[in-house]
Amino acid sequence: MDGGGRGGVYNPRTVEEVYRDYQGRRNGLIKALTTDVERFYRQCDPEKENLCLYGFPSEQWEVNLPAEEVPPELPEPALGINFARDGMPENDWLSLVAVHSDAWLLSVAYYFGARFGFDKSDRKRLFNMINDLPTVFEVVAVYAKKQTTEKSSISNHSSNKSKSNTKGRGSESQMKYAKMQGKEDEDEMEDEDEDEHGDTLCGACGENYASDEFWICCDICERWFHGKCVKITPARAEHIKQYKCPSCSSNKRARP
Numbered sequence: 001m002d003g004g005g006r007g008g009v010y011n012p013r014t015v016e017e018v019y020r021d022y023q024g025r026r027n028g029l030i031k032a033l034t035t036d037v038e039r040f041y042r043q044c045d046p047e048k049e050n051l052c053l054y055g056f057p058s059e060q061w062e063v064n065l066p067a068e069e070v071p072p073e074l075p076e077p078a079l080g081i082n083f084a085r086d087g088m089p090e091n092d093w094l095s096l097v098a099v100h101s102d103a104w105l106l107s108v109a110y111y112f113g114a115r116f117g118f119d120k121s122d123r124k125r126l127f128n129m130i131n132d133l134p135t136v137f138e139v140v141a142v143y144a145k146k147q148t149t150e151k152s153s154i155s156n157h158s159s160n161k162s163k164s165n166t167k168g169r170g171s172e173s174q175m176k177y178a179k180m181q182g183k184e185d186e187d188e189m190e191d192e193d194e195d196e197h198g199d200t201l202c203g204a205c206g207e208n209y210a211s212d213e214f215w216i217c218c219d220i221c222e223r224w225f226h227g228k229c230v231k232i233t234p235a236r237a238e239h240i241k242q243y244k245c246p247s248c249s250s251n252k253r254a255r256p
Contacts, residue, residue, distance in 0.1 A: 011112070015122050018112045019129045022105055025055035029101045029136050032061040033094050034143040041090070044082040052077040053097060055105070075107040091144045098137040105136070203245060204229035218245035
C-alpha cells in the first residue's frame with residue numbers, strides 16, 4: 001500500500017513501521033472528523049451509495065466506495081457511514097464514525113502484524129505504542145466540546161454586548177430626556193417669573209421688569225427696584241438679611 005491510496009506496494013514489516021502507518025492513518029481520520037469536518041460532512045451524502053472513510057499513511061483522508069476486490073487487500077472501514085448522517089445529531093454521528101475508525105485502525109495494524117509474523121512480544125509492544133495515543137473517538141469528543149464552549153462563549157459575549165449597548169443607549173436617552181425636562185422646567189419657571197413680574201414697575205425709575213436684569217424687593221414696602229437703580233449688586237444682596245429701599249430707610253431716619 002502506498003502513502004496515499006488503497007492499493008500499491010507499501011507494506012510495513014517492523015513494529016515501528018506498522019506504528020508509523022497507524023499514526024498516519026489516525027491523523028488523517030482525525031482531520032476528517034475535526035478541522036475538515038465541514039468538507040467531510042458534505043461528502044457523506046445519504047443519497048449516494050454505501051460510503052467509507054479511509055485514512056492513509058500520508059495523513060490524508062478520503063470518503064469513497066468500498067474496495068471492489070474480494071477479499072480486499074486490507075480490512076475495510078465501516079460501510080455506509082453516510083446513511084446515518086441525517087438520522088442523528090451531528091456530534092453523535094461523528095462520534096459513531098470515530099468509534100468505527102478506531103476499530104478499523106486496530107484491524108489494519110494487526111493485519112500487518114499477523115501477515116508479517118509478529119510474535120507475542122512484538123504484538124504487545126505495538127499495542128503499548130498505540131495505546132499511548134488518545135483514540136480517534138477521544139480526540140473528536142474533546143474537539144466537539146471545545147467547539148461547543150467557544151460557540152457558547154461567543155453567543156454570551158454577543159448577548160452581553162447587546163445588553164450593554166441597549167443599557168448605554170437607555171442611559172443616554174434618559175440623560176437627554178432629563179436635560180430636556182430640566183430645560184423645560186427652567187423655561188416654565190422663567191415664563192412664570194415673566195408673567196408674575198411682567199407688570200411690575202421699578203420703584204425708582206418706573207420702567208418695566210425684565211428677566212435679564214437684577215431686581216431686589218424691599219422687605220418693608222414690598223416694592224421692586226432695579227439693582228442698578230438702588231446701587232445693589234447680586235453679590236452685595238447675598239449679605240443683606242433685610243433690604244430696605246432708600247425711601248423706607250429715609251422715612252425711618254425722619255421719625256422723631
